[in-house]
Amino acid sequence: xxxxxxxxxxxxxxxxxxxxxxxxxxxxxxxxxxxxxxxxxxxxxxxxxxxxxxxxxxxxxxxxxxxxxxxxxxxxxxxxxxxxxxxxxxxxxxxxxxxxxxxxxxxxxxxxxxxxxxxxxxxxxxxxxxxxxxxxxxxxxxxxxxxxxxxxxxxxxxxxxxxxxxxxxxxxxxxxxxxxxxxxxxxxxxxxxxxxxxxxxxxxxxxxxxxxxxxxxxxxxxxxxxxxxxxxxxxxxxxxxxxxxxxxxxxxxxxxxxxxxxxxxxxxxxxxxxxxxxxxxxxxxxxxxxxxxxxxxxxxx
Numbered sequence: 001x002x003x004x005x006x007x008x009x010x011x012x013x014x015x016x017x018x019x020x021x022x023x024x025x026x027x028x029x030x031x032x033x034x035x036x037x038x039x040x041x042x043x044x045x046x047x048x049x050x051x052x053x054x055x056x057x058x059x060x061x062x063x064x065x066x067x068x069x070x071x072x073x074x075x076x077x078x079x080x081x082x083x084x085x086x087x088x089x090x091x092x093x094x095x096x097x098x099x100x101x102x103x104x105x106x107x108x109x110x111x112x113x114x115x116x117x118x119x120x121x122x123x124x125x126x127x128x129x130x131x132x133x134x135x136x137x138x139x140x141x142x143x144x145x146x147x148x149x150x151x152x153x154x155x156x157x158x159x160x161x162x163x164x165x166x167x168x169x170x171x172x173x174x175x176x177x178x179x180x181x182x183x184x185x186x187x188x189x190x191x192x193x194x195x196x197x198x199x200x201x202x203x204x205x206x207x208x209x210x211x212x213x214x215x216x217x218x219x220x221x222x223x224x225x226x227x228x229x230x231x232x233x234x235x236x237x238x239x240x241x242x243x244x245x246x247x248x249x250x251x252x253x254x255x256x257x258x259x260x261x262x263x264x265x266x267x268x269x270x271x272x273x274x275x276x277x278x279x280x281x282x283x284x285x286x287x288x289x290x291x292x293x294x295x296x297x298x299x300x301x
Contacts, residue, residue: 003199010204013194017187018211022219024183025261029254030173031180040108041101043249048100054091056242057100061087090139099135106131115173202276209269216262223251223258 033039047053062084071079090096191208198204227247231240 006197006199010194010198011207013190013197014204014208014211017191017194017208018215020183020187020190021212021261022215022222022258023179024187025216025219025254025257027176027179027183028181029251029257030176033253034250035112035177037105037108037112039253040250041105043252044104044246045097045101047245047249048091048097050242050245052239052241052245054088056239058084058088058091059239090135093139095135095139099131102131115170202272202279206269206272206276209265209267209272211265213262213265213269216258216265219258220255220262223255227251 033043062080065083065087066076066080195201195204195208227244230247231244234240234243
């Protein structure tokens with residue numbers, strides 16, 4: 001194989017590896033991070049202590065309760081404030097955290113079934129907050145709060161996936177499922193092959209490191225843009241700060257891996273560059289010094 005062909009082939013393989021690396025991270029995150037129920041629960045459990053999420057849950061549960069509570073208009077404002085304070089206080093208890101975990105696992109199961117089942121209808125995927133209301137009611141009853149037993153268990157639904165987005169998300173998720181294993185493997189194979197066939201392997205390693213770092217940086221930008229687009233598409237009655245906290249929790253691992261990939265790429269590139277400088281200096285020091293030409297002897301006049 002000629003040097004020119006090797007150079008072109010190496011450049012193509014290294015370029016493909018750098019392109020597939022961030023896509024492989026994204027696919028692996030979807031398959032092994034989001035699809036796995038235990039990892040999903042571990043990612044969302046801390047949200048039970050997030051202030052914005054607790055405020056959003058308190059507001060949603062309060063509105064659901066007030067729809068089924070019939071009081072005179074003059075008392076409705078004070079009743080709403082009383083229920084909201086009670087629910088907000090409940091969100092600081094262990095019972096709420098247990099209800100939050102239950103609701104989250106139910107939401108995860110509903111979303112996964114919707115994404116996997118091609119025969120399912122295209123209606124929206126929703127989460128019922130009734131378990132939270134039930135636990136809150138039991139907590140207030142145990143604390144002997146007056147009229148706590150008369151609080152209705154409202155079935156307040158939160159939309160998790162809009163019906164118009166379900167088909168597109170289902171197709172994309174199927175692709176990520178298949179690619180979750182093969183994309184990272186292909187990226188590694190292309191990178192190693194591109195380095196091995198290169199005329200100058202050190203330059204190939206340098207290019208691979210810089211390309212990987214660039215791909216990781218673009219992935220980080222895509223995560224930030226995705227966050228902004230997700231919040232912009234939310235209905236006006238959904239709390240944007242709470243939705244942002246959920247997005248950040250779900251993408252925390254993805255952002256961490258993108259930073260690690262960025263750092264690894266720069267480290268590999270730096271090591272290749274420093275090694276090249278060391279080798280050049282060593283070769284320069286080992287070269288024999290040029291012998292000065294002898295001057296012709298001057299003839300005395």
